[in-house]
Amino acid sequence: MNQPNILYFVCHDIGKHLSCYGVPVETPRLEAFAGQAVQFNNTFCNSPACSPSRACAMTGRYAHTTEAIGLSHMGWPLHARQMTIVDYLNAAGYETILSGVNHERHPNSDRYAMDLTRHWADWNADRAVANAVAYLETRDRSRPFYLNIGTQQPHSSSWGDGRKYGGPVPPEQVWIPPYIPDNRATRAGLGLFQAAVRFMDTQFGLLLDALDQLGYAQNTVVVFTTDHGISAARSKGTLYDRGVEIALLVRMPGGQGAGRQVTHLIQNIDFMPTFCEAAGVPVPGDVQGRSFWPLLTGGEYRPHDALYTERNYHGERPARGADGFVDQYDPVRAVRTPEFHYLRWFKPEVKPRPLLPWEFPAGWQPESLDYELGWPVSTAPRVAEE
Numbered sequence: 001m002n003q004p005n006i007l008y009f010v011c012h013d014i015g016k017h018l019s020c021y022g023v024p025v026e027t028p029r030l031e032a033f034a035g036q037a038v039q040f041n042n043t044f045c046n047s048p049a050c051s052p053s054r055a056c057a058m059t060g061r062y063a064h065t066t067e068a069i070g071l072s073h074m075g076w077p078l079h080a081r082q083m084t085i086v087d088y089l090n091a092a093g094y095e096t097i098l099s100g101v102n103h104e105r106h107p108n109s110d111r112y113a114m115d116l117t118r119h120w121a122d123w124n125a126d127r128a129v130a131n132a133v134a135y136l137e138t139r140d141r142s143r144p145f146y147l148n149i150g151t152q153q154p155h156s157s158s159w160g161d162g163r164k165y166g167g168p169v170p171p172e173q174v175w176i177p178p179y180i181p182d183n184r185a186t187r188a189g190l191g192l193f194q195a196a197v198r199f200m201d202t203q204f205g206l207l208l209d210a211l212d213q214l215g216y217a218q219n220t221v222v223v224f225t226t227d228h229g230i231s232a233a234r235s236k237g238t239l240y241d242r243g244v245e246i247a248l249l250v251r252m253p254g255g256q257g258a259g260r261q262v263t264h265l266i267q268n269i270d271f272m273p274t275f276c277e278a279a280g281v282p283v284p285g286d287v288q289g290r291s292f293w294p295l296l297t298g299g300e301y302r303p304h305d306a307l308y309t310e311r312n313y314h315g316e317r318p319a320r321g322a323d324g325f326v327d328q329y330d331p332v333r334a335v336r337t338p339e340f341h342y343l344r345w346f347k348p349e350v351k352p353r354p355l356l357p358w359e360f361p362a363g364w365q366p367e368s369l370d371y372e373l374g375w376p377v378s379t380a381p382r383v384a385e386e
Contacts, residue, residue, distance in 0.1 A: 003094070003144045003279055004253055005220040008271075009207070010057070010148070011125070011200050012050065012101070012155035013236055015229035016247050018197075024175045026198045029205030033224065033249060038257045038296055040248035043266040044307055044336060045228045048236060048243040049314040051076060053227040053268060054104040058084040060272030060287035063310060068104060070313030074327045078104045083284065085272045086111050089146045092281045097135065100128030101150030103227075112148075124158070125151035125203035133210040144219075146275070151203070154196035156189075156231045156371075165195035179242065180232055181357040181374055189371025193230070221278055222251040225268070233354035233375055237314045239334040239343050244309050252296055264303040265338060266292055307336045348382035355380060 019027045020034035021041070045053040047063040055068035055078045063069045070076030078084070084104075086096045090113060099116040101123045102108075108115055116122070116131040128151050139145070152158045162168050168191035176182045176190065204224065211217045225248050229235040235242040248266060251258075269289030276283045277293040294301040311332040315325035331346040355378045366373045 002219070003092075005144050005216060006089075006094075006146045006275055006278060007207075007211070007220055007222045008146070008148045008275070009151075009204060009222070009224050010054070010101075011151045011153060011226050012158075013228065013231050014154055014197060014200075014226040014247060015235065015242065015245050017193075017230050018247055020249070021247065025194050026169075027201040029201045029208065030224065030249070033204070033208065033222075033251065036255060036258050037222070037224075037249040037251040039259075039261045040250070040266050040292075041261055041263050042338075043225075043246050043248040043268070044241075044244040044309065045246050045268045046244075046307070046309050048228040048238060048309070048311060050103045050227050051078075052312070055082075057225075057268040057271045058086070058104055060085075060269050060284075060289040062269060062288055062308070063312065065288065069310075070327060071315050072103055072105055074313070074315050074325070076313060077106055077109075080105075080109070084110070085146070085275050086148075088276060088281050088284070089279060092279055093143055094279065095139065095143055095145045097132070097145055097147045099132035099135070099147065099149045100125075101152060102148075103150065123150070123152040124161075125153045125200045126164075129203045129207045129210075133207065133214075136210065136214055136216065144279075146279075149207070151200055153200040153203075154193055156193070158196050159189070159192035161199075162192060162195060165199040167195065168192045169194040169198070177232070177242070179234055179356060181360060183366050183374055185366035185369050185371055185374035188369040189374065192371075217253075219253050221253065223271075224249040225271075234356075237311065237316070239309050239311055239332050241336075241341065244334075244336075250296060257296060257298075262295055264292075264295065264301070265307050265336070267304070267307045267309075305337065309334045309336065343386040345382050345384050345386075348384050351382070352378040353380040353382040354378055 017023050019031045046056045047053050051072040052063040066082050068078040096112045097114045098112040128149050171187040174187045174191045226246050229243040234240045273283040273287050273289050273291040274293050277291045313327050330350045334343045364376050
């Protein structure tokens with residue numbers, strides 16, 4: 001294969017909350033795309049916060065190695081000295097393009113040849129896709145492209161755009177994961193979340209349509225993924241499976257491997273070396289991930305025996321209902337194998353353990369429809385090991 005175009009679509013906070021992963025939500029375009037793609041069923045981010053996860057994917061290195069151990073806008077941007085896939089593909093003759101969210105560094109600092117993001121509104125899925133399509137329509141096609149499209153949806157900060165999404169999913173149609181309490185607050189919040197997911201799915205479908213219409217589909221590797229798990233207790237920001245699990249769908253040119261499902265452990269520090277191998281670029285020696293390109297092309301592949309994940313900093317509200325965020329150090333490490341998951345909490349006293357639904361006080365109900373109030377205040381201690 002000649003150097004293919006690479007389209008990397010990364011949305012916010014969706015975990016594996018998609019119909020192709022067996023979740024009863026409305027994502028028809030991604031479900032159809034999964035049938036055309038290779039679906040990876042055991043993919044995890046190496047750090048479950050937005051900026052560290054994206055830095056891992058872009059560098060192929062652990063967060064503690066690059067020092068991108070917290071949110072970029074809270075003092076932890078990926079340092080300019082750290083090389084990313086953008087730098088290596090620039091040097092290899094690719095046209096590198098960003099449309100939408102850049103969260104591993106400050107805006108306009110990631111060395112893309114073309115940065116289409118001009119306003120915070122461009123982070124929304126409709127604007128990010130529309131801007132990218134408009135550029136693809138007129139670009140010089142003499143060299144391949146690497147296009148990174150990042151979308152704000154379905155991050156909780158985007159749930160308020162309900163009218164744009166056609167309103168929230170009705171409470172009776174909302175799917176509640178078994179580790180989340182089923183009450184009016186969580187149904188209201190997840191109804192907004194699932195509407196944002198549906199909106200993102202529609203925009204991704206419009207992007208696929210444009211690739212077909214513009215004649216790019218036959219020579220473009222299309223990657224769909226996310227940064228970490230959904231916004232919920234025991235999810236985003238934690239090293240539990242629901243915090244580090246991510247969707248990964250890869251459509252190959254010519255439909256190679258379409259409909260195949262892969263169960264090997266994959267991590268997002270594997271993305272960068274995979275993109276290098278796809279582009280015919282030598283994988284840098286300091287990369288800590290491993291390319292899974294052979295799984296897409298029929299080559300020999302040595303599966304991971306274990307994955308290693310870390311949590312360090314993540315901006316959080318200092319108290320329930322309080323305004324603003326604090327940058328709280330809460331170091332946790334975990335080892336994930338195909339069969340087992342070990343977590344080590346180095347400061348278990350930092351915060352209490354979230355209660356599971358069957359641990360709630362008898363008869364407890366939330367005071368309002370505020371999603372954050374869908375769990376009772378917990379005083380349950382965390383243990384050092386799980």
